[in-house]
Amino acid sequence: MAEDSGQERTEEPTSRRLQQAREKGQVARSKELGTSAVLLAAAVALAMMGPKLAQALASIMTNLFTIERANIYDVDAMLRVWGTVGSELMFPVLGIVTLLALVAFIGNIALGGLSFSTKAFMPKGNKLNPMNGFKRMFGTQALVELTKGIAKFSVVAISAYTLLSIYFEDIMQLSASHLPTNVFEGLNLLSWMFIILCSSTLLIVVIDVPFQIWNHNKQLKMTKQEVKDEYKDTEGKPEVKGRIRQQQREIAQRRMVAEVPNADAIVVNPEHYAVAIKYDADKAAAPYVIAKGVDTVAFKIREIAREHDVAIVSAPPLARAIYHTTKIDQQIPDGLFIAVAQVLAYVFQLKQYQKGRGRRPTPIPTEQPIPEELRY
Incomplete structure (x- = not known):
């Protein structure tokens, strides 16, 4: 209606407009928030499960590099090795995967809440229009996404370079250490570097979340005519409401006079x-x-x-x-x-x-x- 009437969308969205948008699956979402949450969860999980994971890896390497003469001719030895590998890695890997799945779910619904809509899965004919595709590729939203991509790459690249410069000597000294000490030290160093590196993505999240809220509200803004039309749909036309009130008064008067x-x-x-x-x-x-x-x-x-x-x-x-x-x-x-x-x-x-x-x-x-x- 805004395009037909030439009116600008200057009015804040009504509660009904917001509810209709949610029913269509149109809610404010921040992909950067979900991505950053998963990365930080992975870093924390690595720090928590790192020692157990290091012990499991050390045990696996010891078993794999220790070959007895009897195992060379045993056709079932390989199966037992894989069973040992699975039993050693199951607990730390399962803990990391469970934490990541939980954080991924929470991170994606933190902004906008839980929303499930079948309308979002329905095919739309305008998506098949090549012109609409070009508009999306070269539109404002595409420019915003490109800017965010460049910003994320720059932030992560600068953070990674800074971390490597700071911990370069510690990384080089790992080659001089012996097993399993170098494995534990390496994982500990890697986990802290990973946590710091993932924390740098929070800078993008702090900018993206307010922008997504603002952009979602902007997309749902209404023209003055749309507000009037919605009021008529929900409250009824003034002449109809007036007629109803008149009939109610007449009924009340008849009861009163009786x-x-x-x-x-x-x-x-x-x-x-x-x-x-x-x-x-x-x-x-x-x-x-x-x-x-x-x-x-x-x-x-x-x-x-x-x-x-x-x-x-x-x-x-x-x-x-x-x-x-x-x-x-x-x-x-x-x-x-x-x-x-x-x-x-x-x-x-x-x-x-x-x-x-x-x-x-x-x-x-x-x-x-x-x-x-x-x-x-």
Whole structure:
């Protein structure tokens, strides 16, 4: 899309983009990290297993250079020699190979983590295009790899020359030593030189790892249009989401309005606001709101209240205060207790009067005791 629209990839990759890249096997990797880890592991393994390996080699050479007359005519002597060689070398060689295999696995997943994707094995037609091949050969990535190759060769060559210059006299003195002393000394010297030489490759790793992370992030960067398209795919189109929210509001309103017949009183203002209040001592310690609305919804609440003979009380300040401070199925604030109690008392007395059991109640006062912070 970036090529079609002409937009630059300036946006950081989203979590979905990163997840899709991982599913395709596209993660940040550093070959230099894996190579350096294996080389260092080999050097350390040689230092650890060197003495045992030297003993095994010395024992093998002693057996091979000591030939008894009976073995010359024994056709099975060669098989026994190979069995001795295998038994002597098995433990040190197996230890080195096991350590190298473990470090090779860890070194290759240290950057980017463990990732397995079948999509990475699928054949791609663009790989067969010769022009794409030439672009890869002479592109920026090829130039980077060439630079790294030259840098690795230079670092290793300079380190090797420096080590040979430092240990030249020690190497030459090995020829003057006797078996098996020269073997042990040679392996010890070789192991330390190998460790130092492999450590020099860490200089390339320190440069390559940040570069691979940066390059991977750069390849996954997105255009502004791609970010918008992804947001639409994941979150849905704004008009669709708006329609869904509208339907949810309508469903919630229908459920809310259906509770109006159960209200004890409807507090109104007198046309724009309507709040349905109910007091149930078994459910809550204070009166709570079961429905509320403005304009059209308020008109619907009043209409249903008249159909079911629910008392409608005009108290504009109280209606506005309850509407703005209390949610559905929530108890009214403490500051409105007295005002609501007056309304409910008036409604209960009115019901008793309508049944012929008392005198007509006094209308509630125009100004209810509502705190300033709850007035709207």
